[in-house]
Amino acid sequence: MSLASEPSAPATSGDRDLTLSQLEKTYANGFTAVHPLDLVVPQGSFFALLGPSGCGKTTTLRMVAGLEIPTAGSIAIGDIDVTYEKPYKRPVNTVFQSYALFPHLTIAENVAFGLKRRRIKDVARPVAEMLELVELSTQAGKKPTQLSGGQQQRVALARALINQPEVLLLDEPLGALDLKLRRGMQMELKRIQTEVGLTFVHVTHDQEEAMTMADTIAVMNAGRIEQLGSPAELYENPQTTFVANFLGQSNLIKGVVKGSDGSGDGEVVKVDMQGTLVSIPRGRAHVASGAGWVGIRPEKVLVAPVGEPLDAPGNHFTGGTIVDTSFIGVSTQYVVRTSWGQEIQAFEQNTGARGVLAPGTAVDFTWRPEFAFLLPADQDATAGIEED
Numbered sequence: 001m002s003l004a005s006e007p008s009a010p011a012t013s014g015d016r017d018l019t020l021s022q023l024e025k026t027y028a029n030g031f032t033a034v035h036p037l038d039l040v041v042p043q044g045s046f047f048a049l050l051g052p053s054g055c056g057k058t059t060t061l062r063m064v065a066g067l068e069i070p071t072a073g074s075i076a077i078g079d080i081d082v083t084y085e086k087p088y089k090r091p092v093n094t095v096f097q098s099y100a101l102f103p104h105l106t107i108a109e110n111v112a113f114g115l116k117r118r119r120i121k122d123v124a125r126p127v128a129e130m131l132e133l134v135e136l137s138t139q140a141g142k143k144p145t146q147l148s149g150g151q152q153q154r155v156a157l158a159r160a161l162i163n164q165p166e167v168l169l170l171d172e173p174l175g176a177l178d179l180k181l182r183r184g185m186q187m188e189l190k191r192i193q194t195e196v197g198l199t200f201v202h203v204t205h206d207q208e209e210a211m212t213m214a215d216t217i218a219v220m221n222a223g224r225i226e227q228l229g230s231p232a233e234l235y236e237n238p239q240t241t242f243v244a245n246f247l248g249q250s251n252l253i254k255g256v257v258k259g260s261d262g263s264g265d266g267e268v269v270k271v272d273m274q275g276t277l278v279s280i281p282r283g284r285a286h287v288a289s290g291a292g293w294v295g296i297r298p299e300k301v302l303v304a305p306v307g308e309p310l311d312a313p314g315n316h317f318t319g320g321t322i323v324d325t326s327f328i329g330v331s332t333q334y335v336v337r338t339s340w341g342q343e344i345q346a347f348e349q350n351t352g353a354r355g356v357l358a359p360g361t362a363v364d365f366t367w368r369p370e371f372a373f374l375l376p377a378d379q380d381a382t383a384g385i386e387e388d
Contacts, residue, residue: 016043016078018064018167018199023073025059033059035223036073041167041201041216046193048202048210051220052246052386057203060220061169064201065094077166093160094169099152101144107131107155108140114163130158133192150181154188161196170202174209186212207247211235219243221384235297237284241375244295245384251301251344252293252381255374257285269374274340276315284373291377300371301346303334306362314366322361332356336365 018041025034034056041047049057062068064075066087074083082090093114101110111130112123131137134154144152153173160168173189174182190213193200204210210217211231219226219234219242227234227243238244241252255273260282262268267282273294280294303320304310319339326333327350334346334357346365350356357363 016166016199017041018043018201019074019076020060020064021074021076023060023063023075024071025056025063025068026071033223034063037225039218039225039228041199043166043199044197045215046190046200046202046213048204048214048217049220050204050207050210050217050247052205055220056223057205057220058171061094061171061201061203064167065092065169066090067094091164091166092169093163093165093167094171095153095156095160095173097172097175099144099156101152101155101159103144106141106143107136107147110144110155111158111162113159118163126162130162133161133195134158134188148181149177150185150188153177153185157189157192161192161198165198167199167201170200172204173202174204174206182206182209183212189213211247219247221246236371237373238295238375239286240383241293241379241381242384244373244375245382246386247384249298249345250295251298252295252375253342253344254291254377255294256291257287257289257374268369271374274338276317278315278372279369280372280374281370287374287376293375293377293379293381295373295375296367296371298333298345299331299347299349300367301336301344301365302367303336303346303348303357303363303365305357306364308364310364310366312366312368314369316364316366318364320363320365322357322359322363325356325359327356336363 020037020039022036022038023034024036026032049060051057059068063070066085070083074081076082077091108127112127115123115126131140134157136151136154139147139151174185177185186209202214214231217231217234218228221242227239234243234247244250253273255271258270258272258277260267260269268279269282269285271278271280271294278294302310302312310316320336322334323337323343324335331347331349335343336346337343
């Protein structure tokens with residue numbers, strides 16, 4: 001499927017990357033929303049800026065869109081500097097959470113709006129192609145109020161894409177949708193991005209949304225990028241407590257580095273964790289000596305009533321007690337009080353192999369060493385935990 005009228009010359013892969021160099025935003029009152037950051041968004045990728053409210057992700061997006069003027073630094077698409085270009089002169093379009101559709105125009109007229117403003121006369125074909133792309137061909141004659149929230153969001157997407165932007169900015173585009181619609185639209189957005197091959201930059205505070213759609217995620221906190229990588233890399237090997245807690249949930253347990261064993265890819269860091277020597281893969285240990293936080297995701301923790309076998313080669317911890325049980329269908333979430341008094345979480349898939357363990361059950365627990373990670377002890381163990 002073509003992407004509408006006036007096709008530009010094909011770009012060589014990678015020569016139209018979005019590049020932010022030492023980009024900064026400080027307001028007149030002295031508040032720095034975005035500290036100097038360097039970032040390259042590869043051409044044709046689905047990139048997510050993820051973080052809590054106030055972390056600087058939307059300010060960064062608005063600077064790329066031309067809606068905020070940077071205090072310092074530069075923005076380039078390929079070798080073209082667009083730092084101070086007017087928004088309408090940039091090869092960029094933005095899709096907002098509010099949709100911003102014209103209620104008095106039909107769906108087809110909304111999609112055609114940008115082309116008509118550019119005085120393009122033959123709009124029927126590109127509009128039809130866009131409506132086909134977002135699977136709304138049968139809704140062309142309706143008004144926005146006659147469509148569901150998800151359909152309206154797809155109209156807003158088609159209206160932006162028809163202008164052939166090199167970069168499409170998505171500012172919390174699914175925030176107004178209910179959970180079921182939001183999950184359906186996540187798949188739709190990824191399908192559309194893959195089909196058109198444009199660079200998508202998606203701002204969101206929703207971890208699941210970012211992990212479902214993005215090729216690469218930049219986790220932002222207090223105006224800085226905490227960590228950049230693929231969803232799997234960030235989840236499996238977080239480098240800070242903020243990332244460990246914000247992207248999913250983590251158990252963080254105090255420990256002290258005692259040395260290392262092995263070499264190369266097989267090297268492990270040995271950590272005294274509450275009296276037990278545990279192993280952390282060298283590549284997942286972000287502390288070389290001294291104190292640290294041993295991290296393990298709840299779904300990697302295996303629990304069993306005392307006396308039952310635990311199918312994992314890691315250290316077995318005894319003296320645990322189930323203090324809370326939450327059955328949520330596909331899994332059961334346990335809170336286990338350890339022998340040293342800390343409460344940790346364990347998520348168990350409900351395969352039917354055994355029943356749900358009741359609060360008060362005495363348990364042992366363990367995890368495979370290759371799933372653990374080690375973070376600096378001077379970082380806040382509660383960083384990134386969102387309050388309800």
